[in-house]
Amino acid sequence: xxxxxxxxxxxxxxxxxxxxxxxxxxxxxxxxxxxxxxxxxxxxxxxxxxxxxxxxxxxxxxxxxxxxxxxxxxxxxxxxxxxxxxxxxxxxxxxxxxxxxxxxxxxxxxxxxxxx
Numbered sequence: 001x002x003x004x005x006x007x008x009x010x011x012x013x014x015x016x017x018x019x020x021x022x023x024x025x026x027x028x029x030x031x032x033x034x035x036x037x038x039x040x041x042x043x044x045x046x047x048x049x050x051x052x053x054x055x056x057x058x059x060x061x062x063x064x065x066x067x068x069x070x071x072x073x074x075x076x077x078x079x080x081x082x083x084x085x086x087x088x089x090x091x092x093x094x095x096x097x098x099x100x101x102x103x104x105x106x107x108x109x110x111x112x113x114x115x116x
Contacts, residue, residue, distance in 0.1 A: 016077055018045030023059060030061025032070055039074035045116075046071070047079040052092040052101060055080075055108035064111050071113060079116035080109060 021034040031048075038046050053059060060067050071078055082105070084098045091097060096104075 016044035018043045018047060018077070018079070020047045020049060023048060028061075031067050032062050035067070035070045035074050035076060038076055043076070045077040045079055047081060049081045049083055050105065051083050052085075052094050052096070054101075054104045055112070064108055068112050077116065078112055078114045080105075080114050 019034070019038050021031055022029055023031065023034075034046060048055070050059070055064070057063055062070075082098075082102060084092050084101055086092055086098065092101060094101075
């Protein structure tokens with residue numbers, strides 16, 4: 001386990017102050033820039049709001065491995081909000097179930113070190 005991650009795991013469960021990454025279509029910039037902003041301004045965490053999609057290079061603006069290293073180097077915790085609307089049949093706008101969206105994102109969440 002990486003030293004930064006060990007240090008975070010050993011910290012108390014105090015509330016961490018963070019930012020919500022601007023990965024919205026009308027206010028988007030690469031997550032690497034959001035990580036730099038968070039680090040430069042002494043935030044402790046960053047949150048992604050993911051809707052009916054997969055966390056991928058297009059969404060993040062870089063490969064997941066590059067983003068994972070940047071998060072680790074910045075010593076930031078990652079929180080992800082999966083905000084999914086469903087229709088009367090329990091399906092998202094892409095025609096998938098919420099569990100399908102979650103399963104499609106599991107590998108990315110693990111790779112990025114998401115614990116929340």
